[in-house]
Amino acid sequence: MGNLKIPEVTIIRISIYSRYLSQLKEKGIRDITSEDMARGVGIKSAQIRKDLSYFGRFGSRGSGYNVRNLDQQILQILGLNTKWRVSLVGWGNLGLALSRYRWFKERRFYLTSIFEFDPEKVGTFIDGVEVMSIERLEEVARQNRTLIGIISVPAPVAQPIADSLIRAGVRGILSFVPVVLNMPPGIELRIVDLTANLEMLAFHAQGLSL
Amino acid sequence: MGNLKIPEVTIIRISIYSRYLSQLKEKGIRDITSEDMARGVGIKSAQIRKDLSYFGRFGSRGSGYNVRNLDQQILQILGLNTKWRVSLVGWGNLGLALSRYRWFKERRFYLTSIFEFDPEKVGTFIDGVEVMSIERLEEVARQNRTLIGIISVPAPVAQPIADSLIRAGVRGILSFVPVVLNMPPGIELRIVDLTANLEMLAFHAQGLSL
């Protein structure tokens, strides 16, 4: 059984396993061993078994895992048996791209409300969703019971926007703004740091690394 | 002095410090202690000093760090004293957003070549850069001596595109495609996994976590 203290990286990897399993399912593959999964996702088989062990026992010794079953179980663990309503704040270049990103829907995340400062953009419809004024953020996000927010606004307003989302009842925030955000305890923040990632690559390419 | 085996996360954090220092410099702040930096970036002061210690001694006991100097040193470490030419492959929604992302230039990354499959888009100019056919990828990227590539193409072609980039001499790849990529040794790969990040938030919001 073994629970308590699940590493963050384990969740990220579980999510990767989930995506891989849905591929296997589409291909009609019935069973898979941790060893074969390991090859498929580029992670050691012991790691995969360890990760899964935080949540229960899903395999059968001697023959591995049933794809359909493991897939279902993992979706359950991640909470993807429900549809998730997501608020997107900031409909600039990046926001627009995010609002059209097809993978979100595939993983059961629905951008049900979009907010933007620019009055020129407010009122536009994208995929049946109206782009609304930021003024309405708190009211609408609360009303929709949105638990997840995405921030792609200019740096100086990132903190106040995060604060608004939290006041509206959001429990997790994905930020694309390369800025430190203060969060109250219990609110999960993930920052997608594009420049830091490029800088890692530059550091390595430079040769200075090794 | 202490070198050898620098953790990956250290580089990411160094990049965060760098961004913070450039803010401080703009504000005209002359000196800062690790304790004050810690508050600014939300990382423990001991961690900051440890991270810096991998690369040398930049402070002065009793008074902290000179902002201008530390900023310069870190830029040097990260390799940001040079301009970096970057190839962007895939000019869909996300690719378009990336080609307009202002932070890249600010951190000295220049998208000097852009490639796309769709013949309708080929020939467009964005910021003085022509969108070229993917067919020209290998030739042009090699010619430009591009060391960094960004991939935002449909999943099925991600691997062949990565292969092309590597053949063209690229040393590091930033991929936005949620797909496992095989890399030869020595090539650095960073995957920006948007859905995995959202799924982490869902996992937490679900309450199942604690």
Next chain:
DNA sequence: TAGATTGTTAATCGATTAACAATC
């Protein structure tokens, strides 16, 4: 000098991995 803060060591904490007994 006295006070302050770095740079570094050593202790702690946590995550990965190998190995294997349990068991399908």
Next chain:
DNA sequence: TAGATTGTTAATCGATTAACAATC
């Protein structure tokens, strides 16, 4: 049953943190 592979333990590895001597 014999063979295979899981689930789990214990060993290893690596990263974070506290603490403090060095020193500005």
